[in-house]
Amino acid sequence: MVRNVLVFGVSGIGKTTLIREVMSDPDYGGDNKYIFHEYTSDIECDGKPKNTKQLKDFIKQSCTPDIVLFVVERGRILRHDIANWNLLHTVIEKHKTPVIVIVNHCEQNSDGNLDSWCIDNTPTYHKSGIVPTKFVGISFCYGNKFIGDPYSELRCASRKALLSCLSL
Numbered sequence: 001m002v003r004n005v006l007v008f009g010v011s012g013i014g015k016t017t018l019i020r021e022v023m024s025d026p027d028y029g030g031d032n033k034y035i036f037h038e039y040t041s042d043i044e045c046d047g048k049p050k051n052t053k054q055l056k057d058f059i060k061q062s063c064t065p066d067i068v069l070f071v072v073e074r075g076r077i078l079r080h081d082i083a084n085w086n087l088l089h090t091v092i093e094k095h096k097t098p099v100i101v102i103v104n105h106c107e108q109n110s111d112g113n114l115d116s117w118c119i120d121n122t123p124t125y126h127k128s129g130i131v132p133t134k135f136v137g138i139s140f141c142y143g144n145k146f147i148g149d150p151y152s153e154l155r156c157a158s159r160k161a162l163l164s165c166l167s168l
């Protein structure tokens with residue numbers, strides 16, 4: 001059965017990059033298994049009814065997600081992350097659909113462990129009301145032609161981490 005994957009987050013957070021990278025992984029093999037649906041949610045904290053309607057319409061037109069990848073950026077936990085989390089849960093039933101918080105831009109972790117920032121900050125997320133099925137740190141940063149590609153291992157590890165989430 002095909003699984004619908006909703007990739008949800010603010011603009012420029014790395015949703016398209018993430019989808020493209022996962023689909024290009026040699027182990028992906030999911031052309032008949034997964035359909036990715038990208039939803040950009042730049043919400044005004046005071047614009048809830050309109051945003052809820054937009055998201056409901058999107059879900060009605062495209063999919064009822066089997067899993068949600070909720071993409072945020074490593075760094076401070078921002079008000080729009082909390083607002084987006086609340087928005088998502090006006091249309092997604094809590095505890096029924098797995099929601100994975102994907103923390104992007106983890107190339108900045110000094111120890112090279114993609115998950116370390118998520119692990120350190122899980123209590124803060126929880127305090128903010130963001131309590132996902134799982135946290136996963138990723139990075140799809142690219143090198144440049146002068147310094148080569150120091151991030152390829154991180155990208156590879158990120159693809160594998162995402163692939164292992166998709167079947168949750």
Ligand SMILES: Nc1nc2c(ncn2[C@@H]2O[C@H](COP(=O)(O)OP(=O)(O)OP(=O)(O)O)[C@@H](O)[C@H]2O)c(=O)[nH]1
Binds near residue numbers: 040140142
């Ligand atoms: N440094 C860094 N850059 C990233 C990472 N992931 C994505 N980017 C860059 O962020 C930029 C935006 O990425 P997109 O994938 O287009 O973001 P998006 O969420 O699809 O954006 P919209 O479709 O406009 O909402 C691109 O230049 C990516 O190369 C990351 O983990 N680290």
Ligand SMILES: [Mg+2]
Binds near residue numbers: 015016017038
């Ligand atoms: Mg995009």
